[in-house]
Amino acid sequence: MGIGLRQFAPGHRTCAGCGSAIVFRHVLEALGDDVIICQATGCMEVTTTPYPETSFKVPWIHVVFENAASVATGVKRALKAQGNNHTRVVAMGGDGGMIDIGFGAVSGALERGEDIIIIVYDTEAYSNTGLQRSGGTPFGASTTTSPAGKKIPGKQEWKKNIAMIAVMHRAKYVATANPAFWADLQAKVRKAYEMEGGTRLIHIYSPCPIGWHVDPSKTIKVAKLAVETGLWMLYEVEEGKLKINYKPKEFKPVEEYFKLQGRFKHLLGRKDIIEMVERHVREHWEMMEKVEKEGIDLPKLV
Amino acid sequence: MAREVMEGSQAVARIVANCDVKVIAAYPITPQTHIVQELAKMHADGLIDCEFVNVEAEFSAISAILGATAAGARSFTATSSQGLALMHEVVFAAAGMRLPLVMVIANRALSAPINIWNDHQDSIAERDSGWIQIYCESVQEVVDSVVQAYKIAENKNVLLPVMVCMDGFYLTHVYEPVEIPPKSKVHKFLGKFNYPYKLDPKKPLTMGPLGFPADYARLRKQLAEAVWNSKKVIKEVHDIYAKQFGRVYGDGLLEVYGDGSIALVAMGSVCGTIKDMIDKDELKDVCLVRIRTFRPFPKDEIVEVLKDRDAVVVLDRNISLGNAGAVYLEVRDALYDEKDKPKVVDFVVGLGGVDVNKATLNYVVEKARTVKSGHVEIVDGSEVSSSY
Numbered sequence: 001m002g003i004g005l006r007q008f009a010p011g012h013r014t015c016a017g018c019g020s021a022i023v024f025r026h027v028l029e030a031l032g033d034d035v036i037i038c039q040a041t042g043c044m045e046v047t048t049t050p051y052p053e054t055s056f057k058v059p060w061i062h063v064v065f066e067n068a069a070s071v072a073t074g075v076k077r078a079l080k081a082q083g084n085n086h087t088r089v090v091a092m093g094g095d096g097g098m099i100d101i102g103f104g105a106v107s108g109a110l111e112r113g114e115d116i117i118i119i120v121y122d123t124e125a126y127s128n129t130g131l132q133r134s135g136g137t138p139f140g141a142s143t144t145t146s147p148a149g150k151k152i153p154g155k156q157e158w159k160k161n162i163a164m165i166a167v168m169h170r171a172k173y174v175a176t177a178n179p180a181f182w183a184d185l186q187a188k189v190r191k192a193y194e195m196e197g198g199t200r201l202i203h204i205y206s207p208c209p210i211g212w213h214v215d216p217s218k219t220i221k222v223a224k225l226a227v228e229t230g231l232w233m234l235y236e237v238e239e240g241k242l243k244i245n246y247k248p249k250e251f252k253p254v255e256e257y258f259k260l261q262g263r264f265k266h267l268l269g270r271k272d273i274i275e276m277v278e279r280h281v282r283e284h285w286e287m288m289e290k291v292e293k294e295g296i297d298l299p300k301l302v
Numbered sequence: 303m304a305r306e307v308m309e310g311s312q313a314v315a316r317i318v319a320n321c322d323v324k325v326i327a328a329y330p331i332t333p334q335t336h337i338v339q340e341l342a343k344m345h346a347d348g349l350i351d352c353e354f355v356n357v358e359a360e361f362s363a364i365s366a367i368l369g370a371t372a373a374g375a376r377s378f379t380a381t382s383s384q385g386l387a388l389m390h391e392v393v394f395a396a397a398g399m400r401l402p403l404v405m406v407i408a409n410r411a412l413s414a415p416i417n418i419w420n421d422h423q424d425s426i427a428e429r430d431s432g433w434i435q436i437y438c439e440s441v442q443e444v445v446d447s448v449v450q451a452y453k454i455a456e457n458k459n460v461l462l463p464v465m466v467c468m469d470g471f472y473l474t475h476v477y478e479p480v481e482i483p484p485k486s487k488v489h490k491f492l493g494k495f496n497y498p499y500k501l502d503p504k505k506p507l508t509m510g511p512l513g514f515p516a517d518y519a520r521l522r523k524q525l526a527e528a529v530w531n532s533k534k535v536i537k538e539v540h541d542i543y544a545k546q547f548g549r550v551y552g553d554g555l556l557e558v559y560g561d562g563s564i565a566l567v568a569m570g571s572v573c574g575t576i577k578d579m580i581d582k583d584e585l586k587d588v589c590l591v592r593i594r595t596f597r598p599f600p601k602d603e604i605v606e607v608l609k610d611r612d613a614v615v616v617l618d619r620n621i622s623l624g625n626a627g628a629v630y631l632e633v634r635d636a637l638y639d640e641k642d643k644p645k646v647v648d649f650v651v652g653l654g655g656v657d658v659n660k661a662t663l664n665y666v667v668e669k670a671r672t673v674k675s676g677h678v679e680i681v682d683g684s685e686v687s688s689s690y
Contacts, residue, residue, distance in 0.1 A: 036501045049511035059501040062510035063395050070362035074369025077353035081324035108358030
């Protein structure tokens with residue numbers, strides 16, 4: 001049986017090359033059967049559950065856009081009150097549902113230390129509604145609400161970092177993952193699954209070929225380049241301690257990543273912007289490596 | 303059974319604690335009541351065996367009890383005014399998903415201007431959501447209605463969420479002698495919560511899928527029928543409860559008090575004042591028709607008790623801006639097919655906590671005698687002589 005198909009049946013309506021569908025297969029396989037999924041509105045709800053069909057072979061509930069973490073809170077508490085301490089409850093949502101409109105619910109769950117797993121699959125835009133700008137959209141990306149125009153070259157703000165925000169909530173476990181590094185992704189989900197008590201959050205890079213204007217056969221290639229350019233760092237923070245899981249020997253040029261994606265094509269040749277992005281990446285890595293090397297207990301900063 | 307004097311909010315907490323509730327979510331929206339605080343204290347003292355979740359917003363309060371109910375646990379939260387407005391999106395989803403949630407609404411005005419006092423605008427704004435709405439006259443009725451609400455909601459022929467509406471301040475903050483039915487008797491009345499479609503890894507199911515137009519319309523039709531059909535169960539539950547606990551509230555949907563030819567139609571705590579005036583013969587030839595369930599609307603029942611009156615005077619503690627009070631519009635609609643319909647008029651009273659006292663009621667009834675059918679008037683208090 002293919003990856004994750006025991007939990008997530010084929011035949012759903014995601015686009016060719018959908019990164020989120022790949023992420024779901026890996027996540028759901030790693031979670032296994034004894035789970036309840038609480039899903040935010042988004043592509044992965046719309047494409048998977050056209051009534052009366054469903055792709056989910058595990059119990060699954062969707063309510064609205066912004067409350068996946070709160071629904072998961074209620075489900076978990078209900079299980080606990082009924083003496084079920086084994087079933088894992090997972091809130092899943094995209095960057096829109098978890099980083100923007102549902103951020104309050106995510107933050108509340110983290111602050112309370114709810115015994116749930118939060119999966120943020122980040123397509124770096126509102127993919128379901130036609131690729132509008134989100135808090136997860138990276139600097140410079142052209143979206144339908146931050147279009148690259150004659151005057152403004154795409155989004156002019158940096159990406160909101162949900163993983164580090166979770167760390168500062170004293171989350172039990174925080175990790176970033178990427179479908180091009182699927183063994184690492186599954187190991188992290190499994191680790192979160194095995195833990196008890198406290199909130200575990202995994203932030204997963206999730207390419208959207210349609211929205212990013214990427215050849216659907218290049219989903220994993222783009223995902224891999226995100227890591228190799230240093231733009232997407234694979235790390236985990238356990239009990240406040242940072243560990244970087246993969247360090248490229250040397251970073252590939254950001255332009256290599258940009259040139260595969262229509263959302264960045266207006267930046268090709270814009271040396272000023274590319275240098276700024278590369279400097280941003282370098283400085284982020286320097287800081288994170290320093291934190292790792294010195295064993296800085298991150299939540300102690302707050 | 304003994305009656306104790308206690309605050310309305312405390313009485314709600316005490317009865318919720320006796321309903322075998324497993325998950326309680328709490329958020330202190332302004333305006334806040336003491337309901338969830340009282341429950342928090344009981345939880346901290348080990349008097350309720352349940353999960354108590356301090357959520358970060360009213361939106362999450364309803365979301366958490368929705369999730370808990372879907373996972374098979376009887377749940378509770380209370381809200382009011384802006385809190386209910388913030389919940390709006392999930393209020394509709396809960397009914398559409400046929401989840402038997404129970405909430406107590408401490409009825410308060412909606413902004414702007416910001417105002418913490420009583421009217422019914424908050425829950426009236428949710429009337430189209432598919433929730434059953436019970437409006438209570440006294441703290442005792444709120445207590446009894448909370449128990450009935452779980453019984454109605456969880457009935458397999460109903461499976462709808464229920465709002466128990468109590469007037470902010472007039473009921474939430476008053477002290478009244480109340481009888482709290484004991485835990486053992488309430489447990490026996492309610493039975494164990496056994497939601498037939500709960501989230502369970504042993505029997506996986508998908509809840510809250512995407513509905514294309516044909517399926518959406520069919521499911522909404524089912525929902526509409528379920529709300530209409532719930533009238534029967536509401537009455538049955540009321541009757542069984544009345545037998546076991548000894549308190550009657552009309553037929554469960556509607557209550558008629560007195561036999562005057564002018565019917566005052568109202569909901570909530572103001573009905574107590576009206577009853578007192580009828581008892582003392584302070585309102586000549588007036589009877590009270592109290593609507594207990596605004597949803598489902600007791601249309602046939604209300605026609606039966608109103609059609610032969612000379613005049614129907616509706617007291618609305620809300621207004622559908624651009625038209626008239628919501629209760630009036632529905633009462634008037636209900637009477638449309640009657641041959642010799644009575645005059646029907648509307649007085650919008652008590653907005654944002656303006657007192658509806660005997661002087662107001664006297665003003666309304668006297669004015670009603672002089673105006674034509676279709677008269678709609680917003681009484682802001684300045685019309686009413688304070689020297690009554």
